Amino acid sequence: MIKFILNNKNIATGLPPGMVLLDFVRYHQHLMGSKVGCNEGDCGACTMLTGELKNNELQYRSLTSCLTPLGNVHGKHVVTVEGLNMEGLNPIQQAMYDESATQCGFCTPGFVVSLAGFCLSAKTATAQNATAHIDGNICRCTGYKSIERAAAKVAELMQGRQQEEPTAFAAEKKILPEWFAGIKQRLYALVTELNGQLHSSSATEWVGGGTDVYVQKHEVLQDAAIRFLLDDEGLKGISQKGNRCIIGASATVTELGESPVMQQYFPRLPEYIRLVSSTPIRNIATVGGNLINASPIGDLTIFLLALDATLLFSNGEQKRELPLKQLYKGYKTLDKQPGEQLESLSFELPGKNTFFHFEKVSKRTHLDIASVNSAICMTMQGDTIQDVRISAGGVAPIPKLLDKTNAFLRGKTVNDPTITAAIAIAQTDISPISDARGTADYKRLLLGQLIKAHFFTAVETVFR
């Protein structure tokens, strides 16, 4: 039995936990405000919010309900556009209305929900932050300028908030219905009642955030026995032990971006994270999922390959460590036993003399899959490269380290001839194919350019 609060209503359902939230809300609860746009998390028309208690604080995140199984909202508060409706228009809706930020209206509820997610977050009340919350919503009619204007107005709504909890503030200021003020207590009671996670004893499928598996095998998962990993406390957390960073397999991309450890050691982290999918996807997509999915182009995979991450697998009885660079055996083939599960991964945090950088180019800069992505982790001794790892995605059947290039660069000084030679050698490390993300020739040229960009950035930041 899955239990959660849907808007202001308690839900207890015996429907399959693998059913997607969007279908449940539309076709079983008959709340038609959330729309079916793409079924793969790329349009945001189905955006909902989930609220959960984290350290006794009520935390809301947006998500794409077309990729979210019911099992992942067990014990949480789910908010749809219907849950935001009050007498007349709420101020978010009023801003959209006043700015004519809706035309055909099909994407509009998703935008309203995403902006409500901004109001329920603790983010600073700037237009930029409000806009960041709608980065996963596609509108085909307006050209977004009116929506930007509406988002700026929504940001103004939140400017009075000081240390108050966003939910309480929003309820008090009548930005959202008053009953939001009581949700924290109700969630607390629900979580206490549930006392633990939903576990299927006979799981045949494992699901983290679902952002990839629900695109790939939607039908299979609907009725499958699933073990839900997203909220498994044993798989969460991002922490520092000595000079290593340890990341739980179920840590989300959002959590990675918000992690104080990561922010401290990777000053440009926010700009890298912004290149990874969109806010609602980052809120549910897990680090472990990105690695195990084995996409040749996974952004975090490329990021972590350059950091020479080590994986920790468990089969329930034994644990096994494996360097990430040894995980991929061929296209979507892993050095992983069927019973093994990724628990966590770790890597050495960059030291003073180590430069790290991530580059990604895609057809659309945001909310897109890379044509080519690449990361570099380079330790300098004076002006000599002591150690370097450049990784690249989209240029081979697997995400890979450019071994020959890296070997060549070790011990070299950074200058134009070195970079030019490295780019030439990199061409022998890779075997790109032509596909919808670009021709092989383009990917070859682009990887060279990204290597150039790595060194240009290094020169700007390290060698100033």
Added chain:
Amino acid sequence: MKNIDAYTHVRGESVYLDDIPLIRGTLFGASFGSPVAHGVISALDTSDAEALPGVVRIFTYKDITGENQIGGIVPDEPLLAGDEVHFCGMPVAFVVADSVDAARAAVKKIKVTIEPLPVITDPREAQVQGELIIPPRTFQLGNTSDSWPQCTHVFEGRADTNGQEHLYIETQGAYAVPQEHNSIKIYSSTQGPTAVQRAVSRVLGLPMHLVEVEVNRLGGGFGGKEDQANTWAALCALAAHHLKRPVKYSLHRMEDMAMTGKRHPYSADFKIGLNDELKIMAYEVTFYQNAGAAADLSPAVLERTLFHCTNSYFIPNVKATAYSCRTHLPPNTAFRGFGGPQGMFMIEAAIAKAAEALGIPASVIQEKNLLQTGDEFPYGQKAQSEAPECWHKASALYNLAQMHKEVESFNASGKWRKKGLACMPICFGISFTKTLMNQARSLVHVYTDGSVGITTGAVEMGQGVNTKILQVAAQVFSIQPGKIKIHTTNTFKIANTSPSAASATADLNGKATLMACNAIAGRLKKMIAEELNTDVAAITLKDEYVWVNGERTDRDWKSLVMAGHIKRIGLSEHAHYATPEIHFDATKEKGHPFAYHVYGTAIVGVTVDCIRGTYTVDTVKVVHDFGASMNMAVDLGQIEGGIVQGIGWMTMEEVVYDDKGKLRSNALSTYKVPDIYSVPEEIAVDCLQTPNDNLAIFRSKAVGEPPLMYGIGAYFALRNAVRAFNATGEFPFSAPMTPEKVLMALYEKQKEGAIETHEETINHLAVDK
């Protein structure tokens, strides 16, 4: 006034096709599309699919009770494949089951054996093989062959534009409900309710008066739901007709993308000649339109390409020939601009080619050749031109000279980032080019409590047409908008409608509504005049009251209406409007096809990252000819939205088929439309107020399609930025200018001797070989 649907939109209460409450017993459909682009079906095995739980019946062409034909202009498109398939995704069978999941699962169990036949994806190849949808057409003005000797500069070249996926966020769909007396009601997400009615009538073999098509609203259309909505409605109707049960089919995004046609890719050869003063003396162009496997609307799209082949320029000698080429792609269809954008891209490419060769900004040539009032278009109509006014106002208002200077100094100051600038004047004709389609009807009822209900042939898809129609009635009756309701579009209430398309919907249906409201108001005024023993001319309706000679009376709107009813005066009117003045003779290719033209000029600025090949479109500054806008909020939304959609077409939106005719960009993960971060930081829109009378409703010129073509400027601005980095590299005129094409162009080497085209990137036009 805001869009009248905005209130329910922001609350999530607006009803789209998939939101209609289900009738008990409803079944769900899913279509099985051909996995092969061209071939002969030797076997179709549906037995495994039929055996699945929940499957009710699987329909094939053999079950069609009428005619297996849905072609609108040319009868060349079967609803369900018979012996042959002509494109990947062509419906072969239609599964009906008691759940969506069961229907989709069954589709996967259908087995088909197809003997493959040769696949053509390139329109030029189709033309060589004589695979034409209709005979080629040529528009001619003056004499080009006599003109070349007078030209100081002559340039030839080739230009290509790719297709564009509509990507309405609401996918296609229909819901068919059998009614008594063998009739059928179909809810459809269509821009053309009558087209759906006609298609269903033909396929089922039912007369049109038994086919009711109702449309509440669309979650976007952009032309994609004009003729292409017919298929799904006909499939649902066929199944409902046989099973006597309601049947619904709302397409999965990947079905929609794979099975429906898109904007037509075009390839063209051009030749342009200029005199010493940079006046364009002659222009020849040959268009190869990639029509796909069936005609659909391609002949009409082709015609509009010819109409707009000289954009907003006067060229005394023009010869434009166009081939509509049959390939094995899904039948391409209407898309905002309807062939016009492709025609305009080619002349802009020709001008850019001349400018690049002469080492001057294209804007110098553009400005010298703008249409003047009285100039003749190649199709014979004389221009009532606002082109110079828009250009000069934009140039002065936004200080074009200063913008050019800033770009130059920016480009001189750094190596790795380059800016580019381009001007994009537009001229777009308003009217369906098929003259007979320029008619509309409106049914207005005034109820005895003073409320008003209006039904027209217009379909609301976000463009705000219902808002404008409501404004018409509110103005004539001078009553509060809240007293007026615009009803669903329904073929039983308004017959023989034209689709909501060609930017003309508000004009046509608004004028019909104006006539209907005027008729009712006129009768009521006449009644009052008789009652008060005064002249009708002295009576006005204002602020819900009757006024006589400018003095308010005690007679309010509600009591006026009631008095009319008591006196047995008709409070309803069904009015018919037909656009005057327009005509076109296709045998001579001359006439006066457009009620009026819309003009404008955009200045587009971009910045290219010359390391990565990525770019931003920084600014679009526009002076647009509105006539006199009747709703600035709605019109501005159309302009901003059109610009961004046009930029999308020119930059990131890349339709990719492989050489087997299979769509590779088949989902939102592989086909990218602009997101909030990719739109220009600044879109400035200034109105050109024009005093001239025109045939638009309340002189408020049509605004749906024209702004899309401002986006073409993004291509040329990017090209200019790339050339600032790589002045000598040769790269083709090939849109969209994706980051891939930009990077390849930035690093295109200067070749000695003959210049090769980019084989690989050119292939992206329609085919990734």
